[in-house]
Amino acid sequence: MKAIMIQGTASDVGKSVLCTALCRILVNDGYQVAPFKSQNMALNSYITKDGGEIGRAQGVQAEAAKIDATTDMNPILLKPTGNMVSEVILHGKRFADMDAVSYRENFVEQVMPEVRKSLRRLEAQYDVLVLEGAGSPAEINLKNRDIANMRMAHETDAAVILVADIERGGVFASLVGTLMLLDDEERARVKGIVINKFRGMKELLVSGIDWLEEYTGIQVLGVIPYFDVQIEAEDSMALSSLRLKKSQHEEFDIDVAVIRFPMISNFTDFDPLLGEPDVGVRFVSSLKELKNPDVIILPGTKNTIDDYLWLQETGLAQEILQRARRGKKIIGICGGYQMLGESIVNQQTVENGGRTYSTLGLLPIETVLIGENQTTQIKGTNYAGQEMKGFVFHLGCSTPTQPIQSFICLEDGRQDGVYTEQVIGTYLHGIFQNRSFTREYFNQIRVGKDLEEVSSEIQSDYERREQAYEMLDYHVRKHLNMDKIYELLDESM
Template identity: 60%
Template sequence: MVTGKGSERVKAIMLQGTSSDVGKSVLCTALCRIFYEDGWKVAPFKSQNMALNSYITKAGEEIGRAQGVQAEACRVEATADMNPILLKPKKDMVAEVIVRGKHYADMEASAYRNDYVPTALPILRESLERLAEEYEILVMEGAGSPAEINLKDRDIANMRAAQLADAPVLLVADIDRGGVFASLVGTLALLDEEERARVKGFIINKFRGKFSILKPGLDWLEEHTGIPVLGVIPYADTGIEAEDSLALSSLQLKKQDEQPDSLQVHVIRLPRISNFTDADPLYDEPGLNVRLVASAAEWKNPDIIIIPGTKNTIDDLEWLEQTGLAALIQESARRGAYVAGICGGYQMLGQTLHDPDKVESDREESRGLGLLAIHTAFQEGKRTIRVAGKASGADFAKNEAVSGYEIHLGRTEREEGALPLLTLEDGHTDGTISHDAKVWGTYLHGIFHNRSFTRGWLNQIRSERGLPLLSIQVESESARREASYAALASLVREHLDMDRMYEIVGLGKKQETHR
């Protein structure tokens, strides 16, 4: 049991799912904001996270992006204690293990499960105890499902974490994918008696139908299990960043602007794509038709090509060559398409990639796409840092303030005469932009979240294409995120029984609130 100040047990609630991608992260974000609005000092926690979307804390620690977002919703500074173990898949059955925000080792799945997991509980307990010293409520998130019977003896992300914090559990199911009653009842059936006793409520998420039709099923569920349904949350595009790569498929379902004057944007869906939320702001931009592209058959003569980050630059560069996408990118650039690369995508745009110590792959040297006059050398030691600066090499956003974060191995050097894209606050430069400004790359994750920079770049392209320009006055990213958190909290508060929630947590509502 984890205690806070004066040996008083910290209050906690944990959301676990019947499977991955049921919406646990978003619902935890909502609860974080709701508890904050109600006057509590609240923090998120996820013991073990497997995700390629990560977040860099103020201290330069790398954690799961969902916990960074949840901390923002709580209006607190994220720390590595909020996600003490992060697994970033690197290749088949191999992942980078990040402990307390720092690289620990690359491990095969069997070695992690058999050798490392048994040693991890003290790390989780220490993180929980530090959070308990500072916060009044912990909103805990599980991973996948607690009922994976082949993995339960080494599962530190679900019921073991709940036991450490003595947290009641709410079980979340996604009704949009079907089989919601079977998934809830089946999950309960696979839990042992002590685990079932910890489940205090159900949340049904992503509901699109008519409630009166669903109601008889809810009544049956409560009668059959003896567990209340605390809420049925409507399906909504919340504007909250996704964490699980399964959410990539939902991006392809977003309504696109198919007007005749829309710019066609291809975002390359690399096999090892990471921090794919970098492209999210493009879906908000009017006059863009954004498509994820993973094969030559999907190629549609784009005006803009985005090559995102990757967990393995050289392997994904080889994949581009094998699929024919590399040749299509090069040919489209020759015909006048604009190309932007972020992190690993930036490295791919260069002339050569050197890996003498075989940090990334078994290939000591690879040829890049040849669209920028840069050369990259990989080396041990990951750079994880928040950065800020201004656009210095691009006329479309001259001296525009930008900020973001870096997560990368390797150093990239520009050839003599090549132009940097950004000048950072510490005096260093970042990125490269071609002399005609049609190709650029940067290590700055979140570059498109700098909305004025992005709008300026798109307006340059619109101007060349003879299309109407959009106002450069655009709502800031921070304002957009704040509005999303507030709207999400309002939606969930409306459809969730918060009185019952507070009873389960063991707290009353505060008189003083932040609403």
């Protein structure tokens, strides 16, 4: 099997996006290609067709490769729950909660056979594997238990491309420092360097690139200019860069405030809003930042109870209630939906078993947190007769305390969520990717503000995503030495 691996000098340097680009480039060039990341730590999940949970990045990369995502593409997903503990997802299903020490000292070696099985299954189906590393391969305190970087390169005999983010500053130091901290065998695997997120004149980099190539003996395969392609991010670090998509100093006709919970998950639910005309999206975590938005969204969270207590401690809970009394629109998704109800009963742990928390009371529901996570892709029809699709993964069950208008009637006849003209609650992730619903929802707000409605003729989410992948192919292919990439792939066989 041909394999190539993208590793980075740090998190959020662009590894995921570059892997996505390579998946689309290779499939467009006639290869059957699959993504792979042995171990992922993220709160942005992707639900496969069979209900498995993997990192969002591998789901996106599979889409770019024009294949269905499977749990083999990300056999281990770690979802931080706080206090140095993560929920371990193995082959798409919850395995256990583990602290960092127990995971690294006891679990990593035990799980390697499962990782190898995933690799063998992918090897049997695809021509090329595009592997993504995690963080940096040069974390010397973690290297002996690191199964996401060089160990996977050795397992697959993959050539490694090292990526650095020039926006951070110190790009040459980060590249040289990373290479210096690798041992000889690891360093020999690094066959190319990519400088990412470049802004400015490439000519000004030439002398630095010449020095870097001479000093390291490794070829720079590309300088990729910053490109605001609409590819979903995985790491919450990317939230800080959303200001690059829409200026925070620009005035928008419609102001949307998304509560940035400490354990926010699947913030990519809001990516489609960045392309909605005259809509500004802000992630807020304090009273000062909240201001007076037209819409307040409570997103998904990995820890509903702790994040609701945080909402109270910050004073945001009371302010959300005040805004609701003034008629502002409120939307809750997954954990945020649960917070909009009257109460949450936590029956997950012995210490807190049966403890009831009074919540915002904006929707007539009660939630009990018990049992296993529910993970599945879903389809249905909303209150207005529009088709809705997306995925759910949540803990617990929400029950109405009085007759309600459900948000969605699912294909199997079950009901999801609650709809009122002012408040919407739902377990559906990907709600705004249903573009007709999104356009109509914001057109209603436009009418209420005496603004002109925007045409309902819109690009579907599938068309938008396909366009983004093709634009990414064009952009990266233009600035990356693909002849060298194919040469490295041939050598990896």
